[in-house]
Amino acid sequence: MNYEQIILDIITPLVANKDRLKVVLMDQENLYETSYVIYCDEKDVGRLIGKKGIVAEAIREVVNASAKLNSKKIRLKFEVKK
Secondary structure, eight states, X not given: OOHHHHHHHHHGGGOSOGGGOEEEEXXXXXXXXXXXXXXXXXHHHHHHHOGGGHHHHHHHHHHHHHHGGGXXXXXXXXXXXX
């Protein structure tokens, strides 16, 4: 399953500066856990995280719901693209 594309499909409508949006796969810690870093514009990182992390948590829940079909866990980290 292409989790990178799933993440992009979810977060692209939420950001204003779509050309600075990038999802990067980090090293896998084990077969069941995968980490991604989401790089975005400084103004968009607040939109993706939301107040008290509500939006970020919702994104993580949706992505992990699809990952559970393959007995995996997806970790997401949000960073400002420099």
